[in-house]
């Protein structure tokens with residue numbers, strides 16, 4: 001098995017998720033850039049100091065380790081092996097009808113974040129929004145009120161690096177909310193272990209269910225197919241929301257410089273985009289936010305009626321998440337439709353088979369010498385035995401061999417060629433000082 005020793009090796013080994021934690025924890029050395037064919041990736045700055053090891057300690061690309069107490073009496077034991085820690089599962093939605101409509105599913109992520117800001121005195125929400133200058137890209141934002149949150153609703157099926165802003169949480173005047181992909185939340189949790197300030201100021205983590213992130217080139221190819229000849233012709237781009245699940249909606253200038261728009265269903269757009277997911281998503285063990293306080297997803301356990309109002313599946317994964325979920329319900333920020341643990345497996349039935357498939361995939365990759373993430377506390381082999389028939393077992397093994405060669409996984413990812421200037425001597429917001437930066441110990445003081 002390959003041992004990954006540096007952040008650069010994480011990327012070269014096809015294991016980077018693009019979370020951005022390395023750029024926040026070692027800002028003098030790393031900056032995130034969008035590599036159009038890959039995703040957001042760390043680039044070493046000009047004249048960068050040596051790697052300290054703090055970023056690698058938080059990097060989720062290399063693997064994930066569960067450390068929750070499986071004997072906690074509040075956990076739902078029947079869900080643990082397939083879904084990680086779960087205290088409660090409900091279907092519900094934002095009570096605020098604007099948030100419910102604009103939200104990706106039922107606006108639960110935004111409603112929970114707003115509850116924390118307005119009723120729990122939390123300082124801000126670190127999350128992701130469209131870049132106003134280049135709307136086919138994402139940027140990390142720190143929202144402080146309802147208007148800012150409402151403007152950033154909706155899933156964006158494009159690369160994002162919300163952990164590049166972790167220093168803003170650490171430097172905040174009070175607790176904050178973090179919203180991100182499961183791997184982003186896992187990175188935050190790992191960084192917290194070495195950073196008292198980050199741990200103290202993280203008031204709630206929300207992860208959304210995630211099947212994978214398509215590259216920017218996928219978005220641009222779809223936009224081009226629909227009429228936007230160049231990236232610069234895109235005025236606005238929304239992937240879903242404004243209805244459930246909502247439409248992929250493109251606003252662009254045509255070749256005669258007239259303003260045009262194009263729309264397709266969420267399902268049509270995902271069918272195109274999902275073929276361009278980054279490799280790390282194919283070997284992901286956590287598609288449902290197992291390291292978050294609260295995870296949110298789509299309640300796909302039933303057919304959606306045309307023009308149905310949005311609805312969310314909401315999973316409390318920690319005692320803190322359980323308490324804040326109940327408080328948001330009590331305060332009228334969320335409305336509950338059903339309280340039923342079986343909603344989770346019924347909404348995402350294919351993920352159980354995916355766990356079994358992952359065991360085969362990781363085994364073949366290791367056998368042929370490719371780098372793999374290191375997982376502990378995840379039951380994979382039992383699902384390989386129980387969930388996959390003989391044909392699927394053979395298919396998963398052969399499919400991985402095919403992918404190893406087609407995606408050139410035994411070869412290092414080539415350097416993107418991007419360059420970024422040296423960082424200013426004391427990074428904005430950061431509490432890291434020169435002495436901390438030079439130490440080799442994994443002790444993060446952001």
Ligand SMILES: Cc1cc2nc3c(=O)[nH]c(=O)nc-3n(C[C@H](O)[C@H](O)[C@H](O)COP(=O)(O)OP(=O)(O)OC[C@H]3O[C@@H](n4cnc5c(N)ncnc54)[C@H](O)[C@@H]3O)c2cc1C
Pocket residue numbers: 102103104105106107108109110111127128129138152153154155156157158159160161162179180181208209210211212213214241296297298299312313
């Ligand atoms: C890449 C991706 C993959 C997904 N895969 C699945 C899936 O497999 N199964 C499933 O049920 N649902 C999936 N979703 C949808 C997700 O479940 C819903 O977005 C979730 O239910 C939240 O809905 P909401 O209405 O509560 O969110 P909203 O209230 O609309 O809030 C959405 C929040 O997500 C943040 N956000 C949006 N895009 C990104 C991004 N790219 N990176 C980080 N943060 C972002 C926003 O900043 C906002 O805070 C995926 C979404 C994305 C972006």
Ligand code: SF4
Pocket residue numbers: 007010011015016017018019020021022023041042055058059060061062187
């Ligand atoms: S997974 Fe995150 S921390 Fe690891 S190299 Fe990629 S961006 Fe950096």
Ligand code: SF4
Pocket residue numbers: 017181182183184210211212213280281282284285286287
């Ligand atoms: S599929 Fe997994 S690795 Fe990929 S973006 Fe989602 S959480 Fe991260």
